[in-house]
Amino acid sequence: MIGLQHYLILAALLFAVGLYGALTRRNAIGILLSIEIMLNAVNINLVAFSRYQPGAGLGGQVFVVFVITVAACEAAVGLALILCIFRTRRTVEADEVNLLKW
Amino acid sequence: MTDVVFFYLFAATALLSALMVVVARRIFHSALWLALCLLAVAGLFGLLDADFLAAAQVLIYVGAVVSLMLFAIMLTQRSVGGRLECHITKHGVLPLAGSLGILAALIHLTRTGFPSAAALPSSPMPTTIPIGEQLLTTYVVPFEVASVLLVMAMIGAIVLARRDAGQ
Numbered sequence: 560m561i562g563l564q565h566y567l568i569l570a571a572l573l574f575a576v577g578l579y580g581a582l583t584r585r586n587a588i589g590i591l592l593s594i595e596i597m598l599n600a601v602n603i604n605l606v607a608f609s610r611y612q613p614g615a616g617l618g619g620q621v622f623v624v625f626v627i628t629v630a631a632c633e634a635a636v637g638l639a640l641i642l643c644i645f646r647t648r649r650t651v652e653a654d655e656v657n658l659l660k661w
Numbered sequence: 662m663t664d665v666v667f668f669y670l671f672a673a674t675a676l677l678s679a680l681m682v683v684v685a686r687r688i689f690h691s692a693l694w695l696a697l698c699l700l701a702v703a704g705l706f707g708l709l710d711a712d713f714l715a716a717a718q719v720l721i722y723v724g725a726v727v728s729l730m731l732f733a734i735m736l737t738q739r740s741v742g743g744r745l746e747c748h749i750t751k752h753g754v755l756p757l758a759g760s761l762g763i764l765a766a767l768i769h770l771t772r773t774g775f776p777s778a779a780a781l782p783s784s785p786m787p788t789t790i791p792i793g794e795q796l797l798t799t800y801v802v803p804f805e806v807a808s809v810l811l812v813m814a815m816i817g818a819i820v821l822a823r824r825d826a827g828q
Contacts, residue, residue, distance in 0.1 A: 560665070561664060561665055561668045561708075564771050564772075565668065565672075566705070566709070567767075567770075567771040568768055568771055569672045569675070569676070569705075570767075571764055571767035571768050571771065572676055572764065573675060573676065573679055574763065574764075574767065575760040575761065575763055575764035575767070576676070576679045576680055576682075576683055576760075577679065577683075578756075578759070578760040578763055579683055579756055579757060579760040580682060580683035582755075582756030582759065582760065583683070583756045584683070586688050588688055588692075588730060588733055588734055588737065589688055589691055591730065592682055592688075592691055592692060592695050592730065593682065593683060595695060595699075595722070595726065596679050596682060596683075596695070596698060599698070599699065599702045599722075602702070602706075602714075603702060603705060603706075606705075606706055606709045606711050606714060607709060609711075610709045610710060610711070616795075617788060617791050617792055617795055618795075620711050620713070620714055620788060620792055621792055621795050621796060621799075621800050623711075623714055624714070624717065624792065624796070625803055625807055627717060627718070627721055627722070628807045628810070628811065629807070629810065630722075630726065631721060631725065631726055631811075631814075632810055632811060632813075632814035633814075634726045634729055634730065635729065635814050635815070635818040636814050636817050636818050636821070638729060638730065638733040638818075638822075639817070639818040639819075639821035639822040640821055641733060641737060642733060642736060642737065642821070642822050643821050643822065645736070645737040651737045
């Protein structure tokens with residue numbers, strides 16, 4: 560029987576994989592992809608809690624709707640920023656975008 | 662019994678494709694693996710009786726966000742003389758240690774007393790109507806804030822990505 564812990568451990572594994580990707584990817588779009596994995600791990604946790612906690616209602620699922628909304632906004636603005644950087648610097652490697660770094 | 666099989670199927674698919682997103686050398690392949698990972702997560706939502714969220718996940722994430730990523734990847738590839746591959750950084754030990762530490766902490770947290778599967782409460786299966794009702798009653802303020810955020814993100818993305826944005 561699948562319990563709450565199965566979902567929590569799966570979400571922890573997905574979050575760790577996404578975190579590793581966000582820290583090691585050099586391509587800025589790759590970092591965005593890893594962040595989407597981390598957001599999905601959190602979504603699994605929210606849905607699992609709202610399913611398994613007695614009397615929790617649908618609050619967790621409504622929160623996932625908001626998380627999906629914010630993730631879509633983040634992807635749109637993030638990709639527009641990356642396009643902007645690519646036009647001026649001709650690169651999307653995060654290591655090479657270091658104008659504000661000393 | 663079938664839900665056990667489907668849970669492990671979806672979980673293995675999600676984990677393996679997430680790993681492929683992180684380690685794939687070509688960023689285009691990463692985005693395609695991400696689509697598979699998001700589909701598996703949608704299957705998990707279906708197993709958790711969240712039918713509306715499973716549909717929204719497929720429509721918004723796989724349909725919109727991943728195709729947006731694919732367009733951005735195609736627009737930012739240097740076709741002449743550029744590196745089409747994207748490399749992992751050389752100093753990969755510290756990120757690995759950090760994410761393994763986070764993983765250990767999270768798994769340790771799951772060992773505290775959560776209700777077991779035996780006490781699984783029943784859920785309203787078509788969740789679309791209750792979610793819609795709650796969005797317009799209990800959560801109406803966050804709902805409005807989210808719509809303002811969507812408009813702001815849309816305007817911001819248009820302004821940033823315009824050709825003459827720098828002038």
